[in-house]
Amino acid sequence: MVLEPVVIGRIAEALTAKFTEPTDSFNSKVLFRILFTVLGMSIVMTFIGDVISNGFHAEIFGNWLRNWPRNFVIALIAESIVIQPLARFAMVKLHEAQEKKTTPAANTQIHGQNSL
Secondary structure, three states: OOHHHHHHHHHHHHHHHHHOOOOOOHHHHHHHHHHHHHHHHHHHHHHHHHHHHHOOOOOHHHHHHHHHHHHHHHHHHHHHHHHHHHHHHHHHHHHHHHHHHHHHHHHHHHHHHHOO
């Protein structure tokens, strides 16, 4: 959980900025960010998972080569089809709820000032 914002996220942001233009769409930037984040996290987490489950051993690199492609594909599919759309939907709903809370108060203040 610490690696993503401290290391992988910063690298993903830099690579996204390198491979996209300021005029590119939001969706293209999000897709590049997803790709680079999943790439970095799958590389690191495949290694960490093997070390945690088997400790340091002679076959660690061979296991990584065998397991990483599967982990990358699964994480990419999950992130792009399930996780990101759900997160964006949740953020839209959260912002809508916050806007509803502030809008009546703003309208009340405006109408209250007009009646004076």
